Amino acid sequence: MAGAHPIHVHPxxxxYRVSAKLLGASMWFFLMYRAKKDGPVLFGLKHPWDH
Known part of the structure; x- marks a missing residue:
């Protein structure tokens, strides 16, 4: 049994692969959307109470 690994990983x-990509993409789209809206406040370029 030389060379046989005891752990077998199933494909x-x-x-699951498609749903993981969909959830990951929606997470990044949401993060970029919030960064577009709240980015200047987060980096201190604008105060949240200024309109």
Whole structure:
């Protein structure tokens, strides 16, 4: 049994792969949207109470 590894990793089902990419993409889109709206306040370039 030379060269055989004791751990066997099963392949990922396509449903899990697609749903993980969808959730990851929606997370990044939401983060970029909030950065566009709140970015200057976060970096101190604008005060939140200024309109």
């Amino acid at each position: 990922v089902r396509p449903l």
